[in-house]
Amino acid sequence: AQTVTQSQPEMSVQEAETVTLSCTYDTSENNYYLFWYKQPPSRQMILVIRQEAYKQQNATENRFSVNFQKAAKSFSLKISDSQLGDTAMYFCAFMEQGAQKLVFGQGTRLTINP
Amino acid sequence: DSGVTQTPKHLITATGQRVTLRCSPRSGDLSVYWYQQSLDQGLQFLIQYYNGEERAKGNILERFSAQQFPDLHSELNLSSLELGDSALYFCASSVGAGVRGGYTFGSGTRLTVV
Numbered sequence: 001a002q003t004v005t006q007s008q009p010e011m012s013v014q015e016a017e018t019v020t021l022s023c024t025y026d027t028s029e030n031n032y033y034l035f036w037y038k039q040p041p042s043r044q045m046i047l048v049i050r051q052e053a054y055k056q057q058n059a060t061e062n063r064f065s066v067n068f069q070k071a072a073k074s075f076s077l078k079i080s081d082s083q084l085g086d087t088a089m090y091f092c093a094f095m096e097q098g099a100q101k102l103v104f105g106q107g108t109r110l111t112i113n114p
Numbered sequence: 115d116s117g118v119t120q121t122p123k124h125l126i127t128a129t130g131q132r133v134t135l136r137c138s139p140r141s142g143d144l145s146v147y148w149y150q151q152s153l154d155q156g157l158q159f160l161i162q163y164y165n166g167e168e169r170a171k172g173n174i175l176e177r178f179s180a181q182q183f184p185d186l187h188s189e190l191n192l193s194s195l196e197l198g199d200s201a202l203y204f205c206a207s208s209v210g211a212g213v214r215g216g217y218t219f220g221s222g223t224r225l226t227v228v
Binding site: 037042043044045046047091093099100101102103104105106107 | 116145147149156157158159162169170172202204206218219221222224
């Protein structure tokens with residue numbers, strides 16, 4: 001079964017700094033999708049960024065980018081110029097191609113300090 | 115507003131009782147997914163329906179059941195409730211049966227069993 005591991009339960013940085021959240025996963029599949037979701041205090045689950053495993057280029061969405069290392073099964077999220085509104089739980093998630101469910105990591109609680 | 119509507123937002127009930135959680139997917143989405151987020155287990159996939167039919171099943175207890183109606187809204191029924199069922203229950207929806215792009219979550223129903 002696929003597993004997703006987020007080794008940093010909590011992180012804290014100052015506003016405007018860059019922060020990187022780690023995620024590793026375990027799978028025997030070659031085709032799959034990876035996601036980062038943000039859960040602010042409002043509880044809403046918000047898709048931040050996604051990556052298809054067959055694409056070598058790392059995905060980027062404004063201040064958010066990923067470092068996808070397929071051989072190492074690593075999928076880290078980098079937040080540049082962090083803002084107070086980035087304070088949230090961040091979940092890494094995996095989906096096998098053709099599957100229906102997301103497998104989530106345990107989450108990293110990120111706090112951006114003024 | 116994500117377009118996925120979950121009601122009620124909060125629910126407090128006693129052990130042994132039965133409750134029904136409701137989800138209306140985004141307009142045009144045919145698939146509905148249910149997830150449970152508890153403190154010690156993160157987000158766990160429960161079940162998926164596509165256009166009225168069950169498509170995938172995860173770690174859903176026998177005391178739990180779900181259905182999707184012709185108007186595509188879905189209900190998750192939880193019976194013989196136990197303290198351990200206290201959690202945040204999310205519904206998500208997508209256009210198709212597979213979700214390469216990641217799906218859209220509702221804001222969740224917070225269930226407290228006392």
